[in-house]
Amino acid sequence: MSRFKFIRDIKLIIYIIRKAKLFVVFFGILLTYNQVWAQGKLSRQVDIPRYERASIRQIFDSLSKKESFYFSFNSDLVNLDSLVNKKSYNGVLIDYLTGLLGERFSFKETTSHILISYAPERMDVAANISSKESNRAMISGYIKDIRTNRAIANASVYEREAFRASTLSDKNGFFALDIKNSENLVAIALSKENYRDTSIILLLPVEAYRSLKKRKVGYYQVNGAGKTVYNNFFGNFFTSSAQKIQSLNLGGMFAYSPVQVSLTPGLSTHGFFDSQVVNNFSLNIIGGSSAGVDGVELAGALNINQYDVDGAQFAGVLNIVGGNVKGLQMAGVGNVVLHNLSGVQIGGVWNQVDTLKSGLQIAGAVNLGREVDGIQIAGLANRSNGQVRNQIAGGFNIAKSVSGIQIAGLLNISDSSDYPIGVFNWIKNGTKQLSAGVDDSKFFGLSFRSGGRVMYSLIGFGLYLDDPILKYGAEFGIGAQLLTTPKFTLSAELLQRTNFGDRFNPKDVQRISFRIIPAVYVSKKLQLYVAPSFHYSEAVEPAASKAILWKLWGKERQRNTFHGGGTVGITYVF
Numbered sequence: 001m002s003r004f005k006f007i008r009d010i011k012l013i014i015y016i017i018r019k020a021k022l023f024v025v026f027f028g029i030l031l032t033y034n035q036v037w038a039q040g041k042l043s044r045q046v047d048i049p050r051y052e053r054a055s056i057r058q059i060f061d062s063l064s065k066k067e068s069f070y071f072s073f074n075s076d077l078v079n080l081d082s083l084v085n086k087k088s089y090n091g092v093l094i095d096y097l098t099g100l101l102g103e104r105f106s107f108k109e110t111t112s113h114i115l116i117s118y119a120p121e122r123m124d125v126a127a128n129i130s131s132k133e134s135n136r137a138m139i140s141g142y143i144k145d146i147r148t149n150r151a152i153a154n155a156s157v158y159e160r161e162a163f164r165a166s167t168l169s170d171k172n173g174f175f176a177l178d179i180k181n182s183e184n185l186v187a188i189a190l191s192k193e194n195y196r197d198t199s200i201i202l203l204l205p206v207e208a209y210r211s212l213k214k215r216k217v218g219y220y221q222v223n224g225a226g227k228t229v230y231n232n233f234f235g236n237f238f239t240s241s242a243q244k245i246q247s248l249n250l251g252g253m254f255a256y257s258p259v260q261v262s263l264t265p266g267l268s269t270h271g272f273f274d275s276q277v278v279n280n281f282s283l284n285i286i287g288g289s290s291a292g293v294d295g296v297e298l299a300g301a302l303n304i305n306q307y308d309v310d311g312a313q314f315a316g317v318l319n320i321v322g323g324n325v326k327g328l329q330m331a332g333v334g335n336v337v338l339h340n341l342s343g344v345q346i347g348g349v350w351n352q353v354d355t356l357k358s359g360l361q362i363a364g365a366v367n368l369g370r371e372v373d374g375i376q377i378a379g380l381a382n383r384s385n386g387q388v389r390n391q392i393a394g395g396f397n398i399a400k401s402v403s404g405i406q407i408a409g410l411l412n413i414s415d416s417s418d419y420p421i422g423v424f425n426w427i428k429n430g431t432k433q434l435s436a437g438v439d440d441s442k443f444f445g446l447s448f449r450s451g452g453r454v455m456y457s458l459i460g461f462g463l464y465l466d467d468p469i470l471k472y473g474a475e476f477g478i479g480a481q482l483l484t485t486p487k488f489t490l491s492a493e494l495l496q497r498t499n500f501g502d503r504f505n506p507k508d509v510q511r512i513s514f515r516i517i518p519a520v521y522v523s524k525k526l527q528l529y530v531a532p533s534f535h536y537s538e539a540v541e542p543a544a545s546k547a548i549l550w551k552l553w554g555k556e557r558q559r560n561t562f563h564g565g566g567t568v569g570i571t572y573v574f
Contacts, residue, residue, distance in 0.1 A: 041069055041109045042094040050088040056080050059100065067093070069109075072221045073116035077105075106196045108253070110219040117251065119196040122146040123155065127188065127200055139202065140176040143169050143190060152192055156249035158273055160187040160199060163255045166273035168242055191249040218278065220252040220291075220307040220323060227338045227354070229306050229322030234336055238304055238320070239289060240266055243275045247306060254278050254291035254307065262288030265304055275306055292323065325353075334363075372399075397422070405455075418452040421478060424459060425451040431481065437569020439533070440554055441511075442466045443473055443497075454481055458495055469540050470507060472500040477513075489527070491517045512536045519571060527571040537561050 044067065051059060057080035060071050078101065089096050094107055097114075106119035127141030143152045151173030158166035159179050169175045179186060190198045229235035230244045243266060253276065260279040262268035264286050270277050278292040284299035292307040299315040307323035315331045324340040335345045337353040344359060345351040350366040359374040361367040367376040372388035380395040382388075390404035391397040397408045402417035412420035415428040433449040445462025460475035477495025497511040515533030522528055535555065543558035551563040 041067065041114060042092070042097075042107055044093050045091065046089070046093045046096060048086075048089040048096060051084065051086045053083045053085060056082055056084060056100070059084075059086070063093075070113050071116060072113045072219065074118075077118050078116065108197070108219075110217065113219055115219055115251075119194060121192075121195045123152060123190055123192065123195050123198045125190060125198060125200060127202070129202065137179045137186060137202075138176065139179065139186070139188060140174070143173040143175065143192075152195070154245045154249070155190055155192040155195070156246050157188060157190050160189040163257075163270070163273050163277065165271060166246070166276075168245060168272075193248045216256040218254050218256065220254065227322075229304060229320055229338065232320065232322070232336060232338060234318060235304060235320045235322065238265060238287065238302060238318075239275070242266075242272070243289060246272070246275060250276055252307070256280075256294070259283075260288065260290060261285075265289035265302075275304075278307070412451075416452070419455045420451050420457070421455060422457055423476060425457045427452045429453075431456045432574035433571050434574075435529075435569050435571040437529075437531075437567045438465070439567040440565035441537070445473065445475065447475065449479065451479075455479070456481070458493060460495075467540075469501065470499045470509065471502045472504060473497045473511075474500075479517075487521050489517075489519045489521075491519075493517065507540075509538045509540055511538070513565075515567065517567075525573050527573060529567075529569055529571060531567045531569075533565045533567060535561075535563055535565050537563065 046067065056078060060080070064070055084100065086100065097107055098105070101116070104118060104120040106117050108115040123143055124146040125141055125143050127139055129137055129139055143155050144150060145152055151171065153169055153171045153173065155169040156166065157169060157175045157177055159177065165177050165179045167175050167177055177188065186202045188200045188202065230239060230247060255277050257270065257277045258280045260268055260270055260274065260277065260282040262274065262282070262284040265288055266272065266274065268274040268288060275289040276291050278294055279290055279297070280295035282288055282290055282293060282297040284297070284303060286300050287302040287304065288299060289304040292305050293309040293311050293313060295311045297303050297313045301316050302318040303313050303315050303320065305321045305323070309321050309325045310327060312328040313319045313330065317331060317333045319329050319331045319335045321337045323338070325337050325343060327343045329335040329344070330346045332348045334347045334350045334352070337345070340355045340357055341353045341359050342357045345353065345361045347363040349364055350368065351361045351363045352368040353361065354369070355371040356369050356374045361369065361372070361374070361376045363378045365378060365380045367378045367382045369376065369384045369388070371386040372384045375390045376382035376384065376388060376392070378393045380393065382391040382393045382397045384391070384399040387401045387403065388399045391399060391402060392407045394409045396411035397406045397413070399406070399414040399417070402414050404419065406412040406414065406417050406420040406422065408422035410423050412422040412425045414420070417427050417430065420427060427450065430452040431449060435447045435449070438444050442465040443462055444465055445460045447458055447460035449456050449458050451457055456479050458475065458477040458479055463472050464470045475495050475497045477493050479491050479493035481489065481491050483490040492515070494514050497513070499507045499509045499511070501507055513533050513535045515531045517529050517531040519527040519529035537555035538560050540557045545559060547559070549556050549559040549561045551561055553564050555561040555563050
């Protein structure tokens with residue numbers, strides 16, 4: 001018998017009795033969750049063949065395929081590779097699963113999943129109705145361990161159908177639940193970590209027969225016990241201990257609701273149950289807590305979501321999501337996503353995500369990610385502990401592996417990156433060279449090249465061997481490897497030189513150069529090169545004419561000059 005039919009028949013009986021002017025004062029039934037709520041999948045009649053030395057994995061796969069659902073459980077609970085012998089079976093699915101895994105396991109169901117949890121303990125409950133006024137019911141009672149008879153504290157107690165009220169039992173096992181707009185039939189569910197879920201059904205004395213409004217229920221499986229919103233520093237700081245206990249008791253179960261309005265986390269239209277509800281629209285005046293968002297969420301300060309966000313979030317300070325985000329996040333200070341982001345994060349200060357899939361992180365200061373299959377753009381820094389496609393930062397970029405470009409105002413660091421562009425690059429598996437050479441202006445310089453397989457940066461310093469005004473020079477540039485063979489390399493560089501006088505006083509004389517560098521290996525680590533180049537050199541000495549001069553070789557000291565040149569030198573390859 002399905003839950004709907006069961007409830008409908010009881011309501012019809014109540015209606016008939018009331019029409020006959022008979023009154024029902026109180027009727028309570030205590031049933032386990034599996035007995036009362038088993039419906040659809042768990043109560044389905046199944047015909048299962050005999051198995052000899054078959055793995056639990058094989059049995060689960062066969063059931064999933066035949067009955068069109070998935071199993072969900074903590075991998076530490078069930079050894080899928082253990083071998084069992086099972087006789088053929090014809091009966092209710094939940095009885096078969098209990099025989100397969102044992103009495104210490106509990107089974108729940110959602111639209112697409114059978115949820116398996118370890119629940120070796122049992123609860124007992126005694127409940128009563130203390131008042132029923134203005135269409136409200138006050139239900140209270142005590143919860144105890146059925147084996148030890150001890151009170152059970154911090155058990156979640158909630159109205160099961162519409163999730164209109166929720167609370168926790170105290171140290172004495174006592175609970176009180178105030179249910180507004182109550183129906184004829186009120187179902188109360190009790191959940192506690194390591195205990196089998198229990199439900200009580202109460203028939204209340206009411207004046208009219210009305211239909212019971214249900215709320216859709218879903219389930220989210222957390223991948224990784226340490227990666228939950230309550231284990232995160234910010235999520236832990238902004239949520240109460242009661243909400244964390246509620247999450248442990250209910251696991252990944254949540255309900256759906258069209259709208260939530262909150263003043264602060266825990267103070268909302270969903271009451272204490274707010275962190276277990278997924279909303280289509282959520283308005284949080286200061287801040288709010290919910291299971292997730294399937295639409296739009298707005299907050300003056302912060303949004304906290306246990307599970308997924310599918311839509312858009314806007315917060316004045318902080319968005320914290322314990323699951324995945326598919327859509328847009330915007331925060332004045334920062335966004336934190338503990339799992340995957342497929343979309344856009346925009347943070348005034350920083351963004352943090354585990355895995356960015358085909359998305360974009362934009363932050364005024366810092367972006368942090370473990371795996372970034374997208375683009376990180378930050379005013380100060382980007383960091384990825386794994387792979388990243390592209391990184392652009394005003395300060396520095398750090399990544400394990402970069403498949404696209406790295407552009408930094410100062411520094412790029414990674415194990416592998418073919419296209420780093422920055423003042424300094426340190427690529428573990430890339431280019432590292434130290435060169436010494438003399439050019440056409442009699443400038444003797446030392447240069448350090450570092451970068452990826454293709455792009456690299458150059459930093460150099462040297463002195464003029466024969467110039468009465470210019471004494472020293474500092475060079476910065478970028479280069480690209482055009483051809484690499486075991487005996488020969490060809491590269492191209494674009495660089496700029498800043499000149500100084502004898503006391504390192506800067507001179508307003510710049511030199512911009514483009515050069516082609518063919519180099520020949522004379523040993524395993526040493527190269528010799530002769531590099532033709534083309535330059536724009538500013539005049540060293542003042543002159544009446546401001547016209548730019550073109551020359552085949554060498555600069556003109558009193559004129560800004562476009563001219564040819566060259567460099568010869570030796571390179572040590574790390």
